[in-house]
Amino acid sequence: MKALQFIAVCALLVSATASFSHEKSSHHGQAAAAPQQQAWGIAGEAAKATRTITLRMTDDMRFTPSHFNVQRGETVRLRVQNQGQVLHEVVLGTQASLEQHAAMMREHPGMEHAEAHMAHVKPGRKDDLLWNFNRAGSFDFACLVAGHFEAGMRGSFTVTP
Known part of the structure; x- marks a missing residue:
């Protein structure tokens, strides 16, 4: 019985690790997940990007620019540059979703x-x-x-609409 519990826990850990991988990989042999609509938009396609906005990240724990504007329906390439000495990331969301993710x-x-x-x-x-910004409103990243x-x-x- 303990062996079955151990196997079940291992399977859950493998599943959780697969769903939370930092690496962008193609998961050979698996179909890509369909884009999921979020309150702040949906994954965009490179061919539909109308412009590029560069977001720079530094070890002073700041983004430059710290605010940007887009039109609803616009697909934008966010070029994320890490000018620091440590790993940084950008996560789009709402204040609530970011706070929840930060707590996790x-x-x-x-x-x-x-x-x-x-x-x-x-x-x-x-x-x-x-990203395709297909929902109007004010959002966060x-x-x-x-600690960041x-x-x-x-x-x-x-x-903006």
Whole structure:
């Protein structure tokens, strides 16, 4: 019985690890997950990007710019540049979703995760996040690496109708 419980726990851990991988991989042999609508938009396609906005991240726990504007329906390439010496990330969301995710990261600091609305960037590197801003409103973004959100590494964006 204990062996079955152990196997079940291992299966859950493998499943959780697979769903929260920092690495962007193609998961050979598996179909890509369909984009999921979020309150702040949906994953975009590179061919439909109308412009690029560069978000720079530094070890002073700030984003530059800390705010940007887009039009509803616009697909934008967010070029995320890490100009620091430590890992940083950008996660799009609402204040509530970011606070909830930050709390989860504090509980599980080594947790790996990958979703279309986030980019994890190693020091001195850059990555592109493609997003279709199809919902109007005011939203947020942040770095949820343990301690960075709490240090003020956050920003906002406005999607106008």
